[in-house]
Amino acid sequence: MTGEALPPPVSARPRPEVVMHGTEPEPAGWTTWLTTTDHKKIGIMYLFATFGFFILGGVEALLMRLQLAQASSTLIEPTAYNGLVSLHGTTMIFLFVVPVLAGFGNYMLPLMIGARDMAFPRLNALSFWLLLFGGIAFYASLFWSPPTAGWTSYAPLSDDAFLPDGGIDAWIFLIHLTGLSSLLGAINFVATIHNMRAKGMSWGRMPLFVWSLLVYSYLLILALPAIAAAVTMLLTDRHFGTAFFDVTGGGDPLLWQHLFWFFGHPEVYIMILPAFGMISEIVPVFARKPIFGYKAIAASTAAIAFLGLLVWAHHMFTTPTATVVLAIFMISSFAIAVPTGIKIFNWIATLWRGSIVFKTPLYFAAGFIGLFLIGGISGVILAVFPVDWQLHDSYFVVAHIHYVLFGGSVFGIFAGLYYWFPKMSGRMLSEGLGKASFWVMFVGFNLTFLVQHSAGLSGMPRRIYDYPEGAGWEGFNLASTIGSFLLGIGVLMSVVNVILSIKKGKKAGNDPWHGNTLEWFVQSPPPVNNFDVVPRVRSVEPMKDIRREVARGARQTAGTVSQPVA
Ligand code: HEM
Numbered sequence: 001m002t003g004e005a006l007p008p009p010v011s012a013r014p015r016p017e018v019v020m021h022g023t024e025p026e027p028a029g030w031t032t033w034l035t036t037t038d039h040k041k042i043g044i045m046y047l048f049a050t051f052g053f054f055i056l057g058g059v060e061a062l063l064m065r066l067q068l069a070q071a072s073s074t075l076i077e078p079t080a081y082n083g084l085v086s087l088h089g090t091t092m093i094f095l096f097v098v099p100v101l102a103g104f105g106n107y108m109l110p111l112m113i114g115a116r117d118m119a120f121p122r123l124n125a126l127s128f129w130l131l132l133f134g135g136i137a138f139y140a141s142l143f144w145s146p147p148t149a150g151w152t153s154y155a156p157l158s159d160d161a162f163l164p165d166g167g168i169d170a171w172i173f174l175i176h177l178t179g180l181s182s183l184l185g186a187i188n189f190v191a192t193i194h195n196m197r198a199k200g201m202s203w204g205r206m207p208l209f210v211w212s213l214l215v216y217s218y219l220l221i222l223a224l225p226a227i228a229a230a231v232t233m234l235l236t237d238r239h240f241g242t243a244f245f246d247v248t249g250g251g252d253p254l255l256w257q258h259l260f261w262f263f264g265h266p267e268v269y270i271m272i273l274p275a276f277g278m279i280s281e282i283v284p285v286f287a288r289k290p291i292f293g294y295k296a297i298a299a300s301t302a303a304i305a306f307l308g309l310l311v312w313a314h315h316m317f318t319t320p321t322a323t324v325v326l327a328i329f330m331i332s333s334f335a336i337a338v339p340t341g342i343k344i345f346n347w348i349a350t351l352w353r354g355s356i357v358f359k360t361p362l363y364f365a366a367g368f369i370g371l372f373l374i375g376g377i378s379g380v381i382l383a384v385f386p387v388d389w390q391l392h393d394s395y396f397v398v399a400h401i402h403y404v405l406f407g408g409s410v411f412g413i414f415a416g417l418y419y420w421f422p423k424m425s426g427r428m429l430s431e432g433l434g435k436a437s438f439w440v441m442f443v444g445f446n447l448t449f450l451v452q453h454s455a456g457l458s459g460m461p462r463r464i465y466d467y468p469e470g471a472g473w474e475g476f477n478l479a480s481t482i483g484s485f486l487l488g489i490g491v492l493m494s495v496v497n498v499i500l501s502i503k504k505g506k507k508a509g510n511d512p513w514h515g516n517t518l519e520w521f522v523q524s525p526p527p528v529n530n531f532d533v534v535p536r537v538r539s540v541e542p543m544k545d546i547r548r549e550v551a552r553g554a555r556q557t558a559g560t561v562s563q564p565v566a
């Protein structure tokens with residue numbers, strides 16, 4: 001060491017502190033996980049359970065891709081393929097993307113708004129257990145007969161006249177249980193955000209991830225009743241003699257499609273808005289600049305949600321519908337591109353001329369922006385109803401959903417994972433392995449799904465287990481299957497990264513990224529009560545204020561600060 005004087009310790013300044021006496025010691029052991037109402041433990045359980053389902057859904061996808069690698073393949077039976085499509089789509093949506101976002105929300109929300117827990121901690125635990133039991137009930141059907149009507153379970157195929165076995169019933173059970181889980185979780189998020197923000201955190205100072213969670217929650221509350229009603233009607237059609245969807249009894253299968261998509265389209269925004277929120281947190285931190293257009297991003301989140309409730313029939317362009325109605329749904333779908341474009345513009349403007357710090361969370365965030373943009377553009381193309389007449393139920397649609405759901409939501413989720421893992425575990429994920437995982441995923445993803453646009457344009461229908469030689473689809477499918485395994489390897493590299501880093505990773509400290517929001521104020525991992533002292537919020541970037549204040553007080557450059565440790 002040279003002879004330079006040590007800077008005065010940060011804790012030298014007296015700070016007000018709440019000191020508690022006679023608190024119960026924290027219980028330990030695995031049973032605490034079963035009985036916990038701590039939002040952080042519940043969040044961790046959400047993350048582990050949903051990533052488990054992600055792996056299952058991924059294995060199902062790879063099995064389908066193996067079958068489709070070559071024409072006239074006989075690897076997988078047709079009914080088994082139908083089961084795989086249905087399990088895969090349902091798992092990815094209801095057991096992975098929607099609940100994994102709830103998992104991040106659970107963990108981060110109270111920390112980001114300066115609260116000590118969610119508004120209803122026990123209800124929060126119930127949400128998690130309902131989700132887990134929904135997943136278990138659904139997968140139990142594998143021992144009898146899995147559902148085979150796709151993730152949309154269209155009537156009349158899903159009615160008892162065509163699929164009398166229990167698979168559809170297991171699917172209905174899953175929708176009920178996970179739906180209740182999401183609904184209770186959403187009510188909890190809304191109550192927490194409305195009532196439990198730190199002093200000074202007005203609506204205009206709320207982190208953008210929190211804004212997105214609020215809108216996600218309202219959308220769930222508005223959309224879930226439609227599908228809950230639909231699956232209940234399907235249940236009574238199947239078992240109790242009603243005929244809501246049965247033409248022979250005076251019902252109408254189109255009613256299913258309306259109810260399903262009145263839920264289903266908002267569901268895609270439920271799956272993407274919180275990912276948008278994560279990107280809006282990550283991009284400014286790694287661009288070392290304030291977010292460009294905070295208000296526009298928050299407002300566009302609400303605008304997308306509102307418009308998202310008005311476009312459901314763009315999934316029904318091929319049903320008999322008056323042209324004027326088709327035109328209305330086409331135009332309302334186009335309109336969503338405006339607030340979405342605003343967000344993309346603002347993220348790019350935030351990066352523009354920033355002093356960019358190239359870390360893995362930013363890689364995934366940048367990947368997200370590019371891939372989601374492609375998915376958004378193919379979405380606008382499909383919203384032109386005469387184009388949809390041509391491309392409906394083709395691989396073009398499969399490419400589109402995967403660009404928005406995987407390239408969008410899942411890349412966003414990985415960005416969030418790399419960004420917040422240090423807070424949750426106290427350890428850094430390996431940057432080398434993280435970046436390698438990103439590149440393998442990025443290349444694998446595009447190889448898998450870019451060519452599917454072409455397969456769809458040359459006529460390959462979706463949900464087929466087999467295709468003839470000479471249809472001209474062999475090259476696309478082989479490339480896609482190779483890509484999917486690359487993608488699988490890329491995902492696995494991140495899984496390995498988590499396993500290696502959770503115990504052995506580099507110590508993270510409280511604020512490894514120099515974050516803007518309050519979660520970086522507490523220790524990593526945070527103590528049970530989160531905050532001994534809740535800081536007063538004076539701007540959208542309270543941590544920047546705190547660092548500046550400490551630097552001023554201690555007359556030194558801003559270092560990592562923390563709440564006082566007892
Ligand atoms: C390893 C990555 C993945 C691969 C290789 C993959 C592959 C596939 C394949 C082969 C299909 C069947 C297409 C058809 O026959 O119509 C499919 C359908 C689907 N996938 Fe994926 N997928 C992956 C990840 C995801 C993710 C992350 C999501 C959602 C977040 C997702 C959502 C869906 C949905 C909703 C369907 C439609 C299911 C249905 O038609 O009922 N996939 N995927």
Ligand SMILES: [Cu+2]
Binds near residue numbers: 268311
């Ligand atoms: Cu839609």
